[in-house]
Amino acid sequence: MTADIKEIFAEHKWLWLAVGVLIFAAGALAAIWLNAKNAEHIDAPVMEATVTDEASRKINESITEAQQRKNKLSEVVKSAKNNVMHNIADADDVCIADRWNGLLGRYRESRTSAGGL
Structure with a gap:
C-alpha cells in the first residue's frame, strides 16, 4: 500500500500542494481555537485598566469642553x-x-x- 501512495504522489505533484494547504488550514484552525479558548482566561491588570479608563474620561471631557468653546x-x-x-x-x-x-x-x-x- 505504501508503494501505491508513493506512486500516486510521484505521478501527481499537485497533491503535495493540496496536502500542504490542508496542513496549513488545520494549523490555522487549531491556533484560532486555542486563542479563543485562552481568551476567556485573560485577566487585565486592574491598575492599567483604571489608568486607561481615567485617561479616556479626561480625553472625552477635553473634547466636550473644546466643542462647547x-x-x-x-x-x-x-x-x-x-x-x-x-x-x-x-x-x-x-x-x-x-x-x-x-x-x-x-x-x-x-x-x-x-x-x-
Missing part, C-alpha cells in the same frame, strides 16, 4: 458686533471723528516706533 465663539462674535453697533448708534459725528483720529494717531505712533515698518 467652539459653539460659544459665534455667540461671542455676535455679541461683540452688537456692542459695536450699539456704541456707534449712540455716537454722533464728532464722537466718531474723535475715535477715528485716536485710531490713526495710535497707528502713526506704532509705525514711527517700528521705524516705518
Whole structure:
C-alpha cells in the first residue's frame, strides 16, 4: 500500500500542494481555537485598566469642553458686533471723528516706533 501512495504522489505533484494547504488550514484552525479558548482566561491588570479608563474620561471631557468653546465663539462674535453697533448708534459725528483720529494717531505712533515698518 505504501508503494501505491508513493506512486500516486510521484505521478501527481499537485497533491503535495493540496496536502500542504490542508496542513496549513488545520494549523490555522487549531491556533484560532486555542486563542479563543485562552481568551476567556485573560485577566487585565486592574491598575492599567483604571489608568486607561481615567485617561479616556479626561480625553472625552477635553473634547466636550473644546466643542462647547467652539459653539460659544459665534455667540461671542455676535455679541461683540452688537456692542459695536450699539456704541456707534449712540455716537454722533464728532464722537466718531474723535475715535477715528485716536485710531490713526495710535497707528502713526506704532509705525514711527517700528521705524516705518
